[in-house]
Amino acid sequence: MEIKKTSLYQLHQDCNAKFVEFAGYQMPIQYSEGIVEEHKFTRNHSGIFDVSHMGQLFIYGGEDLIKDLEKIFPLDLKKLRLNHSKYSFLMDKDAGIHDDLIITKTNEGFLIILNAACKENDFKILKELLKEKYKMVLDESRSLIAIQGPKSSEILNEVINGVKDLNFMSGNWFTFENQKVYITRSGYTGEDGFEISIANNFVDKLTRELINKGSKLIGLGARDTLRLEAGLCLYGHDLDKDKTPVEANLKWAISKERISKGDFIGSDIIIKQLNDGVSKIRVGIKPEGRIIAREKTKIFNQSDVHIGEITSGTFGPSVNGPVAMGYVENEFSKKNTKVFLEVRGKKHPASICSLPFYKKSYVKGVN
Amino acid sequence: MSEVKYSKEHEWIKLDGDIATIGITKHATEMLGDIVFAELPEKGSSVEKDGTAGVVESTKAASDVYTPVSGEVVDTNQAIVDDPSKINQDPEDSAWFFKLKIKDQSEMDTLMNKDDYDKFAKETSA
Numbered sequence: 001m002e003i004k005k006t007s008l009y010q011l012h013q014d015c016n017a018k019f020v021e022f023a024g025y026q027m028p029i030q031y032s033e034g035i036v037e038e039h040k041f042t043r044n045h046s047g048i049f050d051v052s053h054m055g056q057l058f059i060y061g062g063e064d065l066i067k068d069l070e071k072i073f074p075l076d077l078k079k080l081r082l083n084h085s086k087y088s089f090l091m092d093k094d095a096g097i098h099d100d101l102i103i104t105k106t107n108e109g110f111l112i113i114l115n116a117a118c119k120e121n122d123f124k125i126l127k128e129l130l131k132e133k134y135k136m137v138l139d140e141s142r143s144l145i146a147i148q149g150p151k152s153s154e155i156l157n158e159v160i161n162g163v164k165d166l167n168f169m170s171g172n173w174f175t176f177e178n179q180k181v182y183i184t185r186s187g188y189t190g191e192d193g194f195e196i197s198i199a200n201n202f203v204d205k206l207t208r209e210l211i212n213k214g215s216k217l218i219g220l221g222a223r224d225t226l227r228l229e230a231g232l233c234l235y236g237h238d239l240d241k242d243k244t245p246v247e248a249n250l251k252w253a254i255s256k257e258r259i260s261k262g263d264f265i266g267s268d269i270i271i272k273q274l275n276d277g278v279s280k281i282r283v284g285i286k287p288e289g290r291i292i293a294r295e296k297t298k299i300f301n302q303s304d305v306h307i308g309e310i311t312s313g314t315f316g317p318s319v320n321g322p323v324a325m326g327y328v329e330n331e332f333s334k335k336n337t338k339v340f341l342e343v344r345g346k347k348h349p350a351s352i353c354s355l356p357f358y359k360k361s362y363v364k365g366v367n
Numbered sequence: 368m369s370e371v372k373y374s375k376e377h378e379w380i381k382l383d384g385d386i387a388t389i390g391i392t393k394h395a396t397e398m399l400g401d402i403v404f405a406e407l408p409e410k411g412s413s414v415e416k417d418g419t420a421g422v423v424e425s426t427k428a429a430s431d432v433y434t435p436v437s438g439e440v441v442d443t444n445q446a447i448v449d450d451p452s453k454i455n456q457d458p459e460d461s462a463w464f465f466k467l468k469i470k471d472q473s474e475m476d477t478l479m480n481k482d483d484y485d486k487f488a489k490e491t492s493a
Binding site: 029030034035036037221224225290291292294314315317322344 | 400401403404422424425426427428429448451452455
């Protein structure tokens with residue numbers, strides 16, 4: 001299969017990107033300054049991420065669509081206000097996670113942002129579940145960029161006036177060069193920021209304008225260190241079909257109202273796990289010292305019993321030390337529990353900690 | 368002092384009498400990206416030619432460090448353990464990894480000179 005390129009490929013090359021193949025796309029892992037500098041620049045200033053490989057699924061419909069989507073997602077979509085977004089999951093009947101996603105109510109239906117590696121399969125599953133009753137477009141004609149960091153609002157607002165008035169997890173249509181762009185105030189870094197859906201042939205121009213205003217392109221490498229410091233899950237690592245949202249410690253994302261009624265895919269298991277508890281659960285893990293415990297590192301308790309595994313681990317540039325998350329047996333999931341991580345044959349001390357590792361105050365409501 | 372020699376695993380080695388100073392090349396650091404962790408062999412331990420003698424980790428991945436010659440570890444550079452970013456800044460001088468009292472001078476003959484290494488590095492990264 002041919003490797004796909006995003007519409008910003010030329011710009012990535014102009015900015016000396018190092019590329020990797022990711023989910024069938026040629027994507028920039030870093031630029032000339034490197035992951036640590038890119039990470040810090042995003043935290044202190046403003047970074048632009050090309051996330052055009054992600055799926056932008058538009059589903060068109062009204063009241064019926066809301067009812068049908070509520071059978072799939074554990075959300076109160078009827079009450080969700082126009083242009084507001086929610087984090088959710090596509091689950092199987094055992095509440096295993098096919099994908100995690102952001103769903104936004106638009107004036108024509110819903111926009112769902114899907115992971116690149118999952119989008120084709122998600123589309124197939126949703127099409128089947130919705131019995132082809134609604135028009136569904138996995139839109140390849142649009143690009144998606146994120147701008148993240150404390151200066152993002154000011155910079156983006158200079159180019160697209162009005163975005164600074166958006167509230168966190170809400171969006172709207174704006175115009176750029178007479179093109180309709182859909183912008184939400186959201187992101188994946190723990191910083192204030194926006195995601196912008198724009199026609200492929202205008203994304204290069206928009207991105208170059210944002211760079212001219214002082215923002216910089218940031219690669220997938222820093223995207224990973226930023227999201228891990230922010231305690232956010234990466235599908236295929238921290239989430240997969242063998243894990244449920246309750247095990248993933250994401251029950252905050254499940255509507256309480258919907259749980260009381262059940263009646264969504266996976267609801268039996270979710271309700272059972274909420275009542276009875278789970279045997280394993282996702283936690284933050286802070287290694288002592290500088291040793292980095294990466295994905296698949298085994299976790300042991302103080303009696304040398306294997307109690308879990310790391311699902312994401314790296315060096316956090318803002319924390320200035322190693323950070324990780326993983327799944328442990330429930331009884332060892334309490335904050336400050338001492339554990340040991342087996343790295344290159346040796347056991348290194350670490351402790352269970354609360355997430356995120358790095359916290360900043362978001363802009364929640366500006367109005 | 369002899370010339371600096373290079374290994375296919377991207378280490379450099381500088382011999383002064385029977386004491387060899389070993390580190391990783393600038394080319395290696397460019398391939399690795401930002402180095403955020405370094406582990407060195409223990410002082411007094413023996414290492415064998417082409418065996419592992421440490422680890423470096425970038426934000427992306429861990430990589431073994433090999434020793435291009437055999438010998439006894441007589442010194443290690445604690446400064447790069449305390450601040451691994453020094454390895455990116457000055458890999459072929461102040462950010463050396465360890466010093467060996469070498470066993471067999473002839474092992475040096477199997478290594479590349481600078482021109483050969485530069486050519487090798489260019490070919491393997493293409």
